[in-house]
Amino acid sequence: MTTTEKPKYVYDFSEGKKELKNLLGGKGANLGEMTNLGLNIPPGFTLTTEACLIYFKSPKKLMAEIEPMVLDHLKHLEELTKKKFGDKKNPLLVSVRSGAPQSMPGMMDTVLNLGLTDESVLGMAEQVKNPRFAYDSYRRFIQMFGDVVMGIGDEKFERILDKYKRKISRTAQDTDLTVADLQNVIADYKALYEKEISSSFPQDPFKQLFLSIEAVFKSWNNKRAITYRKISNIPNFGTAVNIQAMVFGNKGDNSGTGVAFTRDPSNGDNIKFGEYLTNAQGEDVVAGIRTPKKLDEMDKEFPEIYKELKNTMLKLENHYRDMQDIEFTIEDGKLFILQTRNGKRTPSAAVKIAVDMVKEGLIDKEKAIMSIDPDKISKLLFKSIDEGAIVHVLAKGINASPGAVSGIAIFDSDRAEELANSGEEEIILVRPQTKPEDVHGLYASSGVLTQFGGKTSHAAVVARGMGKPAVVGAQDIEIDEENKEFRIAGTVIEEGDYITIDGTTGRVIEGKVPLVEPEIKGEFLELLEIADEIRTMGVRANADTPIDSNKAIEFGAEGIGLCRTEHMFMAQERLPVVQKMIMAQTKEDRQDALNKILPMQKGDFLEIFKIMEGKPVTIRLLDPPLHEFLPELSTVLLERQELQMTNSLSKTLLEISPLDEELKKKNKVIRLIRSLSEENPMMGLRGCRLGIVWPEINEMQVRAIFQAACELKLKGVNVIPEVMIPLIGMISELQFVKAQLLEIVEETIKEYGVELDYKFGTMIEIPRAALTADEIAMEAEFFSFGTNDLTQMTFGFSRDDAEGKFIPVYLNKEILERNPFEFLDQDGVGKLMKIAIELGRKTRPDLKLGICGEHGGEPSSIKFAHSIGLDYVSCSPFRIPVARIAAAQAEIEHKKK
Amino acid sequence: MTTTEKPKYVYDFSEGKKELKNLLGGKGANLGEMTNLGLNIPPGFTLTTEACLIYFKSPKKLMAEIEPMVLDHLKHLEELTKKKFGDKKNPLLVSVRSGAPQSMPGMMDTVLNLGLTDESVLGMAEQVKNPRFAYDSYRRFIQMFGDVVMGIGDEKFERILDKYKRKISRTAQDTDLTVADLQNVIADYKALYEKEISSSFPQDPFKQLFLSIEAVFKSWNNKRAITYRKISNIPNFGTAVNIQAMVFGNKGDNSGTGVAFTRDPSNGDNIKFGEYLTNAQGEDVVAGIRTPKKLDEMDKEFPEIYKELKNTMLKLENHYRDMQDIEFTIEDGKLFILQTRNGKRTPSAAVKIAVDMVKEGLIDKEKAIMSIDPDKISKLLFKSIDEGAIVHVLAKGINASPGAVSGIAIFDSDRAEELANSGEEEIILVRPQTKPEDVHGLYASSGVLTQFGGKTSHAAVVARGMGKPAVVGAQDIEIDEENKEFRIAGTVIEEGDYITIDGTTGRVIEGKVPLVEPEIKGEFLELLEIADEIRTMGVRANADTPIDSNKAIEFGAEGIGLCRTEHMFMAQERLPVVQKMIMAQTKEDRQDALNKILPMQKGDFLEIFKIMEGKPVTIRLLDPPLHEFLPELSTVLLERQELQMTNSLSKTLLEISPLDEELKKKNKVIRLIRSLSEENPMMGLRGCRLGIVWPEINEMQVRAIFQAACELKLKGVNVIPEVMIPLIGMISELQFVKAQLLEIVEETIKEYGVELDYKFGTMIEIPRAALTADEIAMEAEFFSFGTNDLTQMTFGFSRDDAEGKFIPVYLNKEILERNPFEFLDQDGVGKLMKIAIELGRKTRPDLKLGICGEHGGEPSSIKFAHSIGLDYVSCSPFRIPVARIAAAQAEIEHKKK
Helix, strand or coil: CCHHHCCCCEEEHHHCCHHHHHHHHHHHHHHHHHHHHCCCCCCEEEECHHHHHHHHHCHHHHHHHHHHHHHHHHHHHHHHHCCECCCCCCECCEEEEEECCCCCCCCCCEEEEECCCHHHHHHHHHHHCCHHHHHHHHHHHHHHHHHHHCCCCHHHHHHHHHHHHHHHCCCCCHHHCCHHHHHHHHHHHHHHHHHHHCCCCCCCHHHHHHHHHHHHHHHCCCHHHHHHHHHHCCCCCCCEEEEEECCCCCCCCCCEEEEEECCCCCCCCCCCEEEEEECCCHHHHHHCCCCCEEHHHHHHHCHHHHHHHHHHHHHHHHHHCCCEEEEEEEECCEEEEEEEEECCCCHHHHHHHHHHHHHCCCCCHHHHHHCCCHHHHHHHCCCEECCCCCCCEEEECEEEECCEEEEEEECCHHHHHHHHHCCCCCEEEEECCCCHHHHHHHHHCCEEEECCCCCCCHHHHHHHHHCCCEEECCCCCEEECCCCEEEECCEEEECCCEEEEECCCCEEEECCCCEECCCCCHHHHHHHHHHHHHCCCEEEEECCCHHHHHHHHHCCCCCEEEEECHHHHCCCCCHHHHHHHHHCCCHHHHHHHHHHHHHHHHHHHHHHHHHCCCCEEEEECCCCCHHHHCCCHHHHHHHHHHHHHHHHHHHHHHCCCCCHHHHHHHHHHHHHHHHHCCCCHHHCCCCHHHHHHCHHHHHHHHHHHHHHHHHHHHCCCCCEEEEEECCCCCHHHHHHHHHHHHHHHHHHHHHHCCCCCCEEEEEECCHHHHHCHHHHHHHCCEEEECHHHHHHHHHCCCHHHHHHHCHHHHHHCCCCCCCCCCCCCCCCHHHHHHHHHHHHHHHCCCCEEEECCHHHHCHHHHHHHHHCCCCEEEECHHHHHHHHHHHHHHHHHHHHC | CCHHHCCCCEEEHHHCCHHHHHHHHHHHHHHHHHHHHCCCCCCEEEECHHHHHHHHHCHHHHHHHHHHHHHHHHHHHHHHHCCEECCCCCEECEEEEEECCCCCCCCCCEEEEECCCHHHHHHHHHHHCCHHHHHHHHHHHHHHHHHHHCCCCHHHHHHHHHHHHHHHCCCCCHHHCCHHHHHHHHHHHHHHHHHHHCCCCCCCHHHHHHHHHHHHHHHCCCHHHHHHHHHHCCCCCCCEEEEEECCCCCCCCCCEEEEEECCCCCCCCCCCEEEEEECCCHHHHHHCCCCCEEHHHHHHHCHHHHHHHHHHHHHHHHHHCCCEEEEEEEECCEEEEEEEEECCCCHHHHHHHHHHHHHCCCCCHHHHHHCCCHHHHHHHCCCEECCCCCCCEEEECEEEECCEEEEEEECCHHHHHHHHHCCCCCEEEEECCCCHHHHHHHHHCCEEEECCCCCCCHHHHHHHHHCCCEEECCCCCEEECCCCEEEECCEEEECCCEEEEECCCCEEEECCCCEECCCCCHHHHHHHHHHHHHCCCEEEEECCCHHHHHHHHHCCCCCEEEEECHHHHHCCCCHHHHHHHHHCCCHHHHHHHHHHHHHHHHHHHHHHHHHCCCCEEEEECCCCCHHHHCCCHHHHHHHHHHHHHHHHHHHHHHCCCCCHHHHHHHHHHHHHHHHHCCCCHHHCCCCHHHHHHCHHHHHHHHHHHHHHHHHHHHCCCCCEEEEEECCCCCHHHHHHHHHHHHHHHHHHHHHHCCCCCCEEEEEECCHHHHHCHHHHHHHCCEEEECHHHHHHHHHCCCHHHHHHHCHHHHHHCCCCCCCCCCCCCCCCHHHHHHHHHHHHHHHCCCCEEEECCHHHHCHHHHHHHHHCCCCEEEECHHHHHHHHHHHHHHHHHHHHC
16 A cells, blocks of 8 residues: 555544544534534544544554644644644643444543643643633543543542532532642642552643543443443444544633533423533533533523524524534633534434424425334333322422333442343432443333433433433432432432332332323324324234223224233133133033133123224134143142141041042142143143144134124124134144134124124244245235244244343343344344245235234334235234334335335 | 046956056956966956045946946856856856055955855855855855945854854864854844844845945945055055955865965065965955964975965066065865965065065165165064073964064053053053954054964064064963953963063063164175165264164264263263252352263263264264253152151251251252243253353363363374254354354364364254354354254144144144154255255355254155255164165165156
């Protein structure tokens, strides 16, 4: 390679544009874009993500290569700012900030005020006539450099700072420190640095700069960044490094720094929204150290600047056609924009903003739909606290991420993760404030409560991103981390005690309280209607009860894709009859019990059919192994042994045997459970196999379905039943069961003298069914992919065992990227589905195809379902809005191809 | 259709030839062939199998259509025999016999002496000057017609016959009956007939004929014929009907009837072999009613005819180039041949005959191999009774089918079937004699013992066909069917008592006795060598121990295809160490236990490698879930409860608590078993998943394998280890495990400083592995199809549960044709294998492919394995000869295509 071909690793901001996001990172690209828009951007330049990736291959070589390029751009920066890097009189200070192609807030490192030394701090103090500001900047720089670049724990610096603040008063802020205080702090900081690093704090600004650049590169692969990427599915792009002339929000009361959103990120309202701090640097707002002021207070404090800021915000939103999250700094009454990016928002804000922007003509419907993360939409169906409930409100904090949730209070992220891994599902993480190190704890929890910080604090941003309820800045609670408890007005909440947080209102409540399910209305409804206009794939619900069916209709289901009849067997008052049926010794006894169950099942179907009037209802015949309806063997064995011992004792002492009868009964139950127990019930006598061995159960169910259907039909209700036979692996099974049941169907319809449209179909959940789908389709009018079981059989994973025993290990060791029970495995299970579809449609071109596993409600799986040509997905009622949007996105993406 | 186009439903024997077997049945075609060979065949004609199949569609129409054809041929028969059908003076009598394209001995119906009436019997008596013969024939005809055509139970006729025999003496034979006796018998027979049928015995011979033809047609679909076809995999061809002029073996002492084999069907010796009865009709020999004479006794009794018969036998064998089973009748000193067919033979006879015929130049090697039923070859490895064992011989019978076997005595075929279905594997069916109705009982048993009958009796023929040991005609035992026992010299054997039969020597022995495994030598060895010359597919053994390995070598294995390492864990002295390893609380404790297991495993491998010197040994790493090595949870729970109750009792009474320590131990074990227990262990933490979660076990195993291999290599022993990783479903699993183990392998080899060829490969037993075989093949140097698990996962069948709970029902209802765990499911599992092979070889053209499920020893599965291009099959040592022959047949069949 000749020198002329050397890759371009450094871009001046003026060379940047938003299309170069992958190369320059989001921050760098947008700084370029804004520079070219003519906004007031401190000048600077960007080291590319490409440089970062090469750094990880050969760090020394890369650093040597970029050095002359950086120095060259630095020279240009000196010219623009008329300052000189490392100058004793008028030093140029810079910030060094990471900036990845996708936003990873707080995940990577930043160094501010770089370029200060013992000498230049004097010059700067002199130059700006503000020694306090200069020393404050210097102590901040030493602290950040020490922490970020050299790895000295930030808390060690904070302890020194605290010591000096306490000398003033118990409640002193860092702004209360005098120049003398700050000089002491700096001396102590430098001593700490020397002690920790065994060399003194570097006084060469070039050394400071290159060490910082390396630190930012390295931060791409620190643990929290890797975790965040994994959770957020962000590829290994590398980070860019932005080196920018500093502007100072901490120059005094005519300075400040803040964050502004062009719309309210928590509800999407079209109002400017944000927070700022006077006399502070950017990190202070985000870190939640001081509680900031609301953006509209600027109208009084900085009216001109506020006006300018609002205009800039409007300009940026119109330019990017999306809600913007902007960082700004005011230096001596002059506004600088340091960053803009598409703002993170709550799901409800996302919906409102999308719909509003369509109405405002800013974006079209397709863009509106594509702007929504369908998975987070499910969070929109937020629960709220039952208004009628009597609750004990402990405290009120800031409503940072909506929704109410109850859970046990846990005071430490590691502990939260540990509990979640062991199956605990209701955890509220309670922290003074969260830091990037807490991401795994937030991920493991159902909600977060912090003592400090505002709506743009770390906890708030991350919780909103994850769609989890958050209450932040609940300053009245006193957290005692050591004893794992918090106190408020005489109440002590210990680790493991239940609390409820309401992220919609900011309330913190003692104990578990009744929660109310959400409704769909307003912009959410409008958005779903837009999705329905676009999508071509149907959306049905998995619903077993009239309650589910009502929810399904409410959330927009176009039918029931899976009605599991066994749930009807499990009802408390029915179970004894079901057990009697199973225990029956003769065909007559069994028939007797079944005759009692028939009207119950029929009653269910009557209600469900009525609710689903005019829409297809797919009913799956009994699927689980019968022993699921019986008590545990070991329980009964222990009961018998106790009986036996009591018995033998009674006989010895009392010479009577009063329990012999009971013992006989127990023996009978034991024999039955034994005869039904299986080594691998998942692959045993269940599904259609049950119907072949014990046909009476299927017959009763079909009778119940068609009696209900015919009765309603007579009353003019349009009923469309679809009978689904589970666990088919061979055409011969389907032929046998179908022939058996068809007779009853025809007989019932004839009896009522009605006309009824119905279908017979099958689940495709056994690999063999997929492999022989051409045969199966000869008898089946529809296929419904039961992807839960199909995943189990294709992987040879028993879900119950795998998720407890080895899937976590697999995820951890990256043997699995994602849990295949949550995200459809497109390479394996998906291949089998494609084979089934191809073969099935060859036999029967109008074969109706759907999916009714849990994957039917998961966006990436829904898009896959669309891509392989399914007619519909079926999912739990609460996932239906997700499915409607994901289906619309699938169609949009499909059309683009 | 015009009359000229009417199908030809009837063929004169002179029109027949052996190539028309499918149309005329085996018997009809061979009668034609023999007629044209110029042998002395009573004339006759054949109704085609086509007519039979059409009969089942429209019986009346078919009967009307064939009537004129039959009458036409009958007229021709009258001309040839110079007798007249239904004539009072010189009546033509005929036999009506079934004859299917494939031999189904005794399965279908036959009527002899048809044409006799009250009047014609007088004429016949007069004409042949032998009234006893005439009346004997008439009573036989009434009996057969009544039984076969009209369905009156044969035992009712026998009861009448017995009554008259007893009047003469307790031991009288039917030949002792006088004309007067026979006239009485006939009168009683006719009365019985009238009582049962409500009409008198038909005196119109045409009516007799057409009713009999219909009866034979119908017999194709009687229950025992259907069962036989199912067991023998015979398609629904239909049966032909042969109508043939009668010749009479019961005409007096210059007459007789017999069965002759051109070679000995029990051992294949090239000597004429057979049995005959003087003054008897054909059915008498087969039915085993009188004990027949040996064929060579004819040399004295009928020397001329014997010579003629021997010439005919030679002629027929040379003509058919196969051992012939010939039925003949001597009428008044004249020899008639009534049937010839390829004779059924024991597997050892089949082998000897095939090899001999190759040597004699009668057939080529390929024909020799194709003449063998490979599945029955396994029976050749007959067990014999340990010569050193002291045995109590109860009785001696005829050695009708070789091999020794022990089992419980069962006196009834239904009961035998019932027990076999419930899992009993050791059953000896004990019957006075067997009839076609007993086929299901014979099928369910391991051997058969009869009181009556000779080597050509039903029990003998069927047992030989099935390759099961049989002792027949053990006349000294007295069977009491009612009380389900037999007595012999003071010993009573009741139902369920163990006996041993030795079909090689004819001994019946009390109890279970030690049996000795067979060897391969003589013609068997020669045949296997012929197979090896022909076959292209390799044959390996599944062998886990040095004993297995020795057997494998003895039986001709070319390597080990599956060495299951867990069997080494199960040894009694090792299990406690293995349990310790599993129960270990720390990594150190586990390593400690593993360090103890390592030398044990290494010792096994040293021995196995030595035995298999120069041949590849595929070792599968630990596969089963760990709880298989621990006690049952419910057992330990009950033990704990007992402890607790004793404890609380002791505390109350003695105020001591001596068992607290034990209780703690139990609690620990319970916790462990609970933590390891799984809902569906088949799909749980096992196979490579174990190695990923607990890598230390795999590491120990690989260390043991390679230490053993290297040590032997140093000593100059050529060792070829192939490490097989089980239960792979994803390439990422294989990468992870392989990387982990490769390190140990390389380290070990380096330590010993040897050169060692080794391979890493995987089982293909998870559907997902087959579906993504292109990826898997990137890391695997070989695939071994684990068709047991692959069948489980593809069908979603847990073998343990399915075979007990619903596969019998499936087979019974014909939802499954064959058990997919015995016969590879080519449509489903086979399709998955084809996908895997195609994908795997695309990535790695030299990928080595084998099969190591039980199917590797089943002939139809072996042929399938050949057809899809596998390099080898691996099966249990005892199935290796089967596999060698099946592989040769596969190659021959392949070349023909």
